[in-house]
């Protein structure tokens with residue numbers, strides 16, 4: 018074998034045998050982890066430090082996925098999205114590396130994905146047209162003859178620069194490393210991107226995308242020998258190169274620095290954060306110690322530094338990027354957002370004062386214990402949600418590996434954690450000494466503030482226009498002609514479909530590879546005295562996952578907006594037994610966490626709203642008694658009367674809602690449109706959408722002027738929700754542990770306030786009928802609705818209430834529409850970062866959306882063509898097969914045990930039973946072109962009841978033709 022094994026080790030923390038290798042001929046690095054996880058993962062990464070903020074690494078990340086030697090189609094990546102069972106497929110650009118990760122539970126599928134990715138990075142076509150499409154190019158306005166910039170990354174980054182949170186975090190990070198690649202923007206500054214030439218772009222690939230600069234990773238239950246053999250053939254023909262790609266360390270600052278910049282905004286609100294460069298990777302005790310310290314200082318409401326900042330009233334919520342571990346030098350950052358521009362210096366002073374106080378007086382022992390337990394719980398549970406566990410481990414390993422350190426050491430965390438616990442609990446002031454060394458006595462510090470400027474956006478736009486006008490005057494007639502010709506050629510290329518021969522190169526599964534049976538999730542109904550419990554016998558390593566779902570059938574409509582706040586009030590305002598700091602510490606010390614959320618859905622086949630408030634808890638089985646005591650204390654004895662604390666929560670929620678408004682613009686406009694079409698979506702809008710933001714703004718003022726009424730409504734909400742009637746519990750853990758816990762669970766349930774006994778039936782809200790008449794409840798929905806905010810990009814949507822009976826085959830048509838038509842029209846040709854649709858089987862609502870879109874009217878016009886496109890479609894058997902496989906991949910998405918339990922609860926509450934799921938699956942597997950056409954007709958039929966809208970800047974909305982604005986509702990949100 019031509020790989021040299023450097024080290025082999027069993028790492029019990031991740032239950033894996035790890036092999037660390039070097040490829041003899043090229044020096045390529047390989048980390049191979051073997052274990053029982055069926056969710057196999059692969060990644061290849063390269064060190065790609067930029068030398069300018071022109072986004073070259075980012076544009077390359079996009080471009081290598083646009084066709085390779087072995088797979089010469091326009092976008093192999095999209096073909097895989099269309100037709101594979103992947104559980105993850107994407108690519109990421111970091112400040113100093115580019116990573117290509119994939120995952121799948123199906124071995125054949127997995128190796129197909131790996132092969133396409135390896136060919137993409139080593140043998141990409143990256144033509145000049147690809148560079149222009151993904152990076153940037155000029156376009157000429159046919160009427161005015163003016164030049165403009167277009168390109169996927171160009172537009173994506175304009176979106177990133179419109180988000181003050183993102184913008185501020187990025188400046189904070191970069192401010193610490195002015196003389197290194199970390200001082201640049203590897204994603205690309207829209208003002209610098211057009212400086213990048215095709216030649217430089219090609220050279221960047223040649224320099225860095227070489228096996229000698231590669232960090233390759235395998236993980237899962239496949240054969241380790243097979244991985245080596247597979248790689249060997251793909252690395253053949255390369256020889257070893259010396260590649261200088263390790264970013265040089267930034268010389269330490271002799272004194273702290275201050276930086277100020279401007280974002281587009283009209284409210285007098287600043288973001289400010291204090292940032293430190295910490296040590297380099299390598300000392301695992303320090304790395305983990307700093308991670309735990311960061312948790313102690315800011316992660317919970319009881320965290321002393323968070324509390325000092327929030328209590329000061331200087332800002333609305335925390336700012337700063339927290340602990341950054343993915344750079345050669347670690348960094349840490351904390352501050353506030355929503356600060357009065359004249360008060361930013363006070364924030365810096367307060368951070369330093371509080372850190373000094375903690376170093377001198379010592380940190381509360383309960384806070385230390387709580388954070389130690391919480392961090393340890395998370396490290397052992399490794400609950401990465403929908404993100405594959407194997408890929409999370411890859412990214413963690415790269416934090417050391419990329420800088421020439423042994424990645425196996427940091428994955429074996431047990432002994433380091435024990436050493437830290439001994440020191441921290443030994444009373445020697447371990448964390449206090451870290452504060453002194455890395456924060457108080459460390460001059461490598463920056464304070465970065467961004468201030469609002471209402472003209473910032475128009476200034477940037479004017480700058481861009483001016484630069485383009487200058488370029489235009491410098492161009493000869495022939496050069497202008499050449500620009501037009503190449504723009505036309507690009508458009509033609511984009512519109513030309515791949516040949517069947519080229520498409521046939523993309524490896525895929527056959528329908529026979531797919532299981533015909535719908536996955537069964539174990540679920541058993543038992544009684545806990547008054548309330549029913551849904552139990553899932555699944556291996557959870559002795560962690561109990563317990564959900565309590567409370568029906569909202571007794572909650573008056575006017576109190577619905579309080580629901581999001583209720584969760585935080587219960588968990589973060591203290592109880593009769595504990596003040597809120599102590600409660601947070603107790604939860605941290607004894608549990609894996611408790612959180613609250615709401616579930617709003619449409620009942621299967623019934624078009625009725627199903628609405629629940631959930632408390633979701635987890636703890637080690639042996640800590641269950643303590644967890645249940647704490648839950649009882651929260652449910653029965655929550656103190657809601659701390660006005661100051663409640664106001665802090667409301668301000669934080671408001672700040673978060675405002676901060677997410679533009680980044681989640683597609684979700685905001687989508688939620689708004691759907692709220693016109695069904696009852697559950699309307700309720701959801703009150704709790705999560707624009708109406709919630711309006712409610713929070715009003716409430717923030719009312720707390721001061723009329724606290725009595727706020728408090729009484731909050732209590733009324735709690736009393737209407739927290740009751741045994743209509744409550745259902747949901748538990749996931751293996752059987753042996755569960756049987757031991759049953760008596761305690763029963764005793765706990767008996768204590769819940771009655772409000773009538775639950776009968777185990779799933780309650781359904783009376784509510785109004787669905788809005789399939791498109792009349793949006795009592796008031797007719799406007800044909801168009803616009804939300805305006807200072808954003809350089811738009812989010813465009815249209816929602817249709819379908820009457821046609823739900824069909825799994827429609828999901829296949831939707832998948833194809835997303836990955837073929839919308840991807841091509843909205844993203845590739847339109848220049849938006851994304852274009853896709855949503856279809857809810859339960860409500861029948863279908864929606865088209867664009868994401869970070871430079872266009873408005875053009876996108877509406879694309880939406881106009883969707884019903885006709887589907888209604889007249891001719892699709893090859895091959896493409897149909899891929900769309901079916903891709904759809905099944907989504908339906909069968911890999912879930913960790915806690916999520917299996919939760920999904921099973923949602924099925925139960927919405928009445929979506931196993932037989933219904935099997936029928937939908939059959940329809941997916943048997944989908945035909947006729948189903949696509951039926952879907953198109955169903956959408957066309959719903960056109961007259963559809964609602965449309967967009968989120969964008971007021972100036973851009975005004976440019977829409979009159980027909981799009983007549984009778985429209987336009988609201989300025991930010």
Ligand SMILES: [Zn+2]
Pocket residue numbers: 075079170173
């Ligand atoms: Zn990107």
